[in-house]
Amino acid sequence: SGSPQREQLLQSIGLNFDIIISDFAEDLDRTLYKENLSQYFIDTTEDKCCHVYQQIKLNENEKNNFIIMGADTMFSLNNVVYGKPCDTEDAFRMLKTFSNNTYQVFTGVCILQGDMIIKTFFETLLFKHVNNVFDFPIYHFCTQFRALLNSEIK
Incomplete structure (x- = not known):
């Protein structure tokens, strides 16, 4: 995986590893998976x-x-699947799209030992938008973060 966050996670549990970025095009036809994303x-x-x-x-x-x-x-919002943003502008567009919405984050993981698959699994996280947060520190943080996000996107 080329993800810096995954690299930090693996380092934090004491693993020694090399990073080899896959050259797989990630172009599987998503329409074939509508019933089983x-x-x-x-x-x-x-x-x-x-x-x-x-x-x-x-x-x-x-x-x-x-x-x-x-x-x-x-990520998925309203049955539309979003991959990695292609640039900073695309990332801000995606963040604005997800802002104030409930969306899902999907992660698939595969582990091979040599040429044999030893484990695959899939996780889904649901991020729910909450309209009425009255706990002051959280509400204040959300208000400030939203203002910052909106100023960065413009």
Whole structure:
């Protein structure tokens, strides 16, 4: 995974690892997964891991004594799936779209040992927008954050 947040998480639990970014195009047809979106993320992470496995096998003479972890995270709002923003402007557009809305965050994870898949899983987080927050510190924070976000987007 090329995610800086995932890198920090893995470092925080004491793992030693190399980062190899997958060259998988992440172009699976999402329309084929309408009934089972979780499978889309699992298939994407499996493909990412398999691509990294092929890169390792081409570049090194390993004996399958390594573990590969792949992950993919996307967001969904009103049944529209959003991938990674392509630039800063796209990121601000996405943040503005998600602001004041309830949305989901999906993450698929795949772990390979050598060329064998040993674990895949999928997690969903639901972020709910709350209209009436009266606890002053939280309300104040949200008000200030929203003002900052709106000024940055303009």
